[in-house]
Amino acid sequence: DAGVIQSPRHEVTEMGQEVTLRCKPISGHDYLFWYRQTMMRGLELLIYFNNNVPIDDSGMPEDRFSAKMPNASFSTLKIQPSEPRDSAVYFCASSAGNGVTFGSGTRLTVV
């Protein structure tokens, strides 16, 4: 079991650029979550999917953020255009009824 796989591990980009974060959930897991972690706000849920369908996106900060899950083994979180305040660690997590497993995260720095 390779766990939840996120890429890239680190991303540095300039303000205004598009950023795409990628996630491969654990095979067989039917829930997928995107979280953001900052010192000030802690762990915040951005959006989650069940069987590839978005269930709750109320945590997505604004229209600059979008997430997709085209199939059961892949999801993306896109920020366009990126801003310095988007700098954070973004976690993907998945679940199949036995608790939520997190990936190692993508550390995003927007300069």
Added chain:
Amino acid sequence: QQQVKQSPQSLIVQKGGISIINCAYENTAFDYFPWYQQFPGKGPALLIAIRPDVSEKKEGRFTISFNKSAKQFSLHIMDSQPGDSATYFCAASIRRDDKIIFGKGTRLHILP
């Protein structure tokens, strides 16, 4: 609105001592209360979890105490070890696979 309040923000405990982290919640619809442990550079990992029909759950050195009437729960780490030094998050959700609401975290440091 902070649905899960956690304290303290940071905690220093001597090796062999008991570490205690407290949490309180507001939403009575919450039915699943996990604790997560996070090491630097890693994602949070599920440590132990409890449902409100149980007042206590123990796994090894880790114990959750739950007080439904007070809407409070706590994590006790017995015989704390330097390897326990990490950030601990309490959390709550309506169902085990539903969105998890996290507390702000407690940075625990165990002195060798």
